[in-house]
Amino acid sequence: MSFLRRRKGTGSSKSPNFVGSKIEDGDGKKKLFESPGKKWSCWDSCCWFIGFICSMWWLLLLLYNTMPASIPQYVTEAITGPLTDSPGVKLRKEGLTVNHPVVFVPGIVTGGLELWEGHQCADGLFRKRLWGGTFGELYKRPLCWAQHMSLDNESGLDPPGIRVRPVSGLVAADYFAAGYFVWAVLIANLAQIGYEEKTMYMAAYDWRLSFQNTEVRDQTLSRMKSNIELLVATNGGKKVVVIPHSMGVLYFLHFMKWVEAPAPMGGGGGSDWCAKHIKAVMNIGGPFLGVPKSVSGLFSVEARDIAVARAFAPGFLDKDVFGLQTFQHLMRMTRTWDSTMSMIPKGGDTIWGGLDWSPEGQSFNCGAKRLRNNSINNIVQNANLNLADNVKSVNYGRIISFGKDVAEAHSSKIKRVDFQQGAVNSVKLPNLTTSCDIWIEYHEIGNHRIKAVADYKVYTAGSILDLLHFVAPKLMARGGAHFSHGIADNLDDPKYQHYKYWSNPLETKLPNAPDMEIYSMYGVGIPTERAYVYKLNSGTDCSIPFQIDTSAEGGSEDSCLKGGVFSADGDETVPVLSAGFMCAKGWRGKTRFNPSGIRTYIREYSHAPPANLLEGRGTQSGAHVDIMGNFALIEDVIRVAAGATGKELGGDHVYSDIFKWAARINLQL
């Protein structure tokens, strides 16, 4: 950002200069060209010009560097009015100080990974970051990078001869890339009320592995247990406040079950470990019940942004101009990451809606841009009510439909052909696998099967799982060993002691810790992917045979269907339903999922885009990652860390209709 601003500054100051000189001594210049004997050649003028630019540049740089640091702030204040205190400064003035130690659990993608052992092509990268930081090496040798970032297809661990390990310490996820903060703002604010490294712990883990494998390979869960115990011991018995973000939420659910489970499979902490060590779990943007985005990610490595790019420049990404086969490489890489399967929607039709119903109904106004407004909190409560009826035709329950008409018709009018029966015996085409040099399971499916998949037309959250099992049996077999996506009928069934159920809140009980508190904090007010319209890819053999149909648009401007994607309310990644349901209903009071009656609170933060560029990513953002810089959220976190309870924060803080939607979900509690 600052780089851009600086360059812009010089650019603008330079050009008037340049123009001016042309006009003023227009004849002064020409004498140079005409000077006899010594010719002012093209090279000379190039050199002259570069030298001129450089000198100006250095001069300005010098000025910039000698400028006192306070000037940019004055400028900002002059433009935007006085800045509000950051929450850390504000709360420090209120007298809050460091109290409970804090544990951060980063989510998928945001944690850094570094190389400890690699192949020949990665020479000299020892202990350099492969993921996070600058990604500098990625640009130079992309294939080498993809090779090292991928895991072994069979074991789900590193391929032989490669060791990529998570970075540890607060630096693991403070910034994702240079200037793109993740935890840094929260850490800085905590530091203002007195936190430091001994009272904060970043539970970094290798987010590519399945949760249990992080323990098998790196003993990450054991480290987390030991570090939390150390934090409690060195802070005079004060319990920790855990702050997981995104997939870290699921990881920490897994941890809480693991730590209580007896020793060979679990941590052997005993059934009261959580009660003794954890004060509160403040989940930020928690995909408790998964995210539909992961389905499109697994199915065709597309999310909305990529799909749109593909639509704009169809040749570029598909035709493999450079022979790079970007998508297949990406798909291959992400598919080796077991952890992505933790995000597949859980709870099936009961939670996500069936063919003809969905819990959200038609209650989100996708098109309306909320007014940027400083008093937004006053009006937003009612903002959901001005809904147009143009969302009538949306049926979120159908997570994948083939064709827009199919997505909108009532289920009784759709004729579906069962893909599993119809095509199981189809012949594999021999030439498919041989001509493509990158192995993806799609190449083992024949054309018959692909057509059969399309003929089934509509998939709900329940049948999505079958679909994925059908198109990628090996992948799902590996995933099925580590994650489960169902709803438990009887939580006391001994099979639920297996670790694959531990990250699914619908198949586990919360720990026996009546004094603990669970918060779900998430952004709302941003259209979030909830369902897709797909089409068959006019198929060359080597490409991925399914694509989001970006030509499918809703009827009006405000429609929830845009570019083949149905949007619902959420934080751009996680729909409200997934983030809020457990705390709104599944765990509220004493339920079978929450036998000890742990108190739950929902804290929603309505999205307001940054007022101007100077604000960067905004202090009122509700987007999945940017919410970590949301002042209201930081204030809540700091208050709880300094000792407040959920009641003192003001209990629930809700903008969406999550309670209404949760009431529509018919789950036995």
Place this chain on the structure above:
Amino acid sequence: MSLLRRRKATDSSKSRISNLSFEKDDKKDQYKSPQGRSYSSKKWSCWDNCCWFIGAISSVWWFLLLLYNAMPDSIPQYLAMAITGPLPDPPGVKLRKEGLTANHPVVLVPGIVTGGLELWEGRQCAKGLVGKRLWGGSFGEFYKRPLCWLEHISLDNETGFDPPGIRVRPVSGLAAADYFARGYFVWAVTIANLAHIGYEEKSLYMAAYDWRLSFQNTEVRDQSLSRIKSNIELLVVTHGGKKVVVVPHSMGVQYFLHFMKWVETPAPRGGGGGSDWCARHIKAVMNIGAPFLGSPKSIALHFSIEVRDIANLRAQAPGFLDKDVFGLQTFKHLMRMFRTWDATFSMVPKGGETIWGGLDWSPEIDSFDDSVKKGKNNSTRNTGQNTKSYVCNTKGVNYGRLISFRKEWAETHSSKFERADFKNVAKADEIANSSNCDIWLEYHEMGKKAIKAVADHKVYTAASVLGLLHYVAPKLMARGASHFSYGIADNLDDPKYEHYKYWSNPLETKLPNAPDMEIYSLYGVGLSTERGYIYKVATPSDCHIPFQIDTSVDGDSEDSCLKGGVFSGDGDETVPVISAGFMCAKGWRGKTRFNPSGIRTYIREYNHAPPANLLEGRGTQSGSHVDLLGNFAVIEDVLRVAAGASGEDLGGDRVYTDIFKWSERINLQL
């Protein structure tokens, strides 16, 4: 880098445009008026030449940079090989071929100065630096604001903790001390070689601590000792009960001695690990460059913040450092900062005259006037185990006198001169002028008489140096004395030795009860190491430090041990052999009162060989204090022990010096 390249692209495109417009102007002018020629007498102005020149240089530079970046990585290696012949495998690769793999988890304990420190809370002047490194890394921010930096890196004079409103904390993780500054490795080479045989972050732990604080205060403020305990326990648990190999370096050695006592002491004062904690968790302690008994360098630092290098610099450019041309008062600022760091007291020589020698004897020298001339030997380094390391000619040198005023007193036998007692001289006879000095040092409270009295005492041994320091800096030493002790215990069972101030002194503590443990002392030899000093009284001015190393004093012969006012002995440039080796050679060897359970000790010396050429960087056979961490032989030993070898497997002691002979001369009750 990318920025440069991008800028170039824009620049060249812009320049093309400008060329076009120039040409247009040109043509227009031609059409317009021939009278324009009248101006053409003014040719290339100086500015144009400058611009042209800068442009040409930049273009060539960018072009070369582009070529450099486009060059495959292997070319520099080919070049290096062509010049030096094939490079030897680094020890990690070599041992991996032998089949060694990661076995025991490894704990690294960094020394003084090498650990990074970062800012967590600061004053106004350090705005925007929260989370940045104050120490280590690039030091970038602090060239700009040195006084601000000094303010933040200094500790409070009374408490020994951070001043109010400032929180400077150690960096944690392997990054804390892998590189001290960009390109200057500390542990990075060791870590890389450990990684070759399969180590990774889960089996390596960097026990980073704030090296400015006294050892016990790191626990009080940061709970550093508790963290080390918890992390070692975690390492042992996650490795199926395999004990850790601890590798402390420099001051980390003493820190770890302190830790071993702390962890066994019951809970309120210690870690409450029980008396068998070390036996259960530690396989071996591999001390690298260990100042077990302190280092004379720290005396010079405390006394006048000088060491050899600074003293020489001062001698060559006397005006520059002393006259304070810029009014910066560099030395006093440095001294003030340095003196607030309690940890520096841990390096004061321990054991007094028993260890370091008295007025007329020292363990390293056969007898006072002995002029044993050892052969100057260039060929010795190749001939292996039996060679002695040789540093300089010890003729006329008496190492026992750590500080002497004037050369003749350094050399004359003690019976031939009188020494005046300085302690009874009142100090505060002339303090009127001290208000002129805006930097507070205890020297300003000393009067001229006191300074003269100090000089009249003429000669100080390791024992009387302590008295001297107590005299010139009483507040400082009072703070130091509450955290460190430098004596020799008569009776180790005396309950007073349960106090933490004795824990880092090997002469006042017992080793833990862990008969299976091993203690190594690995250190470099063959480099001249400061062992004693000749001082003079500085030309008086009230605001100066009144004592200076007398750099004009040199020995009689070319290779004399006395050079530039400094007596040198054998060692690794910082720690003399006697300090690094004595405990393992004699004090702890076998069952002694300092080592009741008979922990086995090994001495591993590494003879210094300078790097053959510039391409080798800091060398793979270096013996100097920090570069030793890149010595292939050291790394190989560490790797072998980490992979499971015992001291016997390594080949026991490996000695180049006369350390055993010297230890014999030290008359210490065992």
